[in-house]
Amino acid sequence: MATLYHHPLCPHSRFVRLVLGEFGIDVALVEERAFERRTEFLVMNPAGTTPVFVEDPSGAVPGAAVIAEYLDETRGLALGERRLLPSDPMGRVEVRRLVDWFNGKMHDEVTGYLVTEKVFKRFMPAELGGGAPDMAAIRAARSNIRYHLSYIGFLMGSRNWLAGDRLSWADLAAAAQLSAADYLGDVPWNENETAKHWYARVKSRPSFRPLLADRVLGMEPSEHYADLDF
Structure with a gap:
């Protein structure tokens, strides 16, 4: 295996x-x-x-x-x-562009801050940067996440899935980033119903179930984290 x-x-x-x-x-x-x-x-x-x-x-x-x-x-x-990657070249370009957006830009602006400050620092020794979270970084991440939710809502305004007609890496990358933030209770779902509806579709897939069962020692997820209907 x-x-x-x-x-x-x-x-x-x-x-x-x-x-x-x-x-x-x-x-x-x-x-x-x-x-x-x-x-x-x-x-x-x-x-x-x-x-x-x-x-x-x-x-x-x-x-x-x-x-x-x-x-x-x-x-x-x-x-x-x-298949999670389209067969046509421009379709692949769009999927890869969005994967880079979410795994790169969104992670750098949102999720990386939240997970590092709220989770990793709790387990890191002081000499490696552990300690109390930087609240300024957390506030910046909470502000930035609204932009990314809006972008997801914009994409879903004209598409069946984020990169086109079919589920792709793009949906999984975006959902993975949001799921980590959602565990920590930092996604303002009430501000974008379109993005929330898209996330519920991805969250309901069998591939998502193991993620919804994840738990971090000493940190319970947000109340709706594993609720498929929020």
Whole structure:
């Protein structure tokens, strides 16, 4: 069985877990605290970030985007209509653009701050940056998330899914980022019904169930986190 080194609230790990779920691939999950910088983990991914996918004898596949591409190259064609990357070049461009938007821009402006300040710092020693959360960073993230919700609402105003007619990596990347923020209770769902309705559709998929069962030691999720109807 393949192994995924991840952290339960790492949005990039969550994206890969959703892709694996949609592909029907079972993996053994190994929780990795990347800030500990274990030598064995750094050998697999010198960047020291989660996720890392290991499928013997292929070896380690590091990084969310690289893992997604690897899975599409090795399994995508066999999925037919369930493939998460379109067959036409411009369709692939749009999906990849949006994956970069959510796993890059949204993570840098929103989720990275929330997860680091509220979760990772609680488990990090002081010499590695642990301690009390930076409330200014949390306030900035809470402000920035509204922009990304609005963008999702804008996209869904003219599309069936974020990148077009079919579910794609784009939906899973956006949902993964939002799910981490939603666990922490930082998504103002009442401000964008269109985005909320789209998220409920993704959240109801079987691939999402393992994420809804995730728990972080000492931190319960928001009340509606696992509620499919909010």
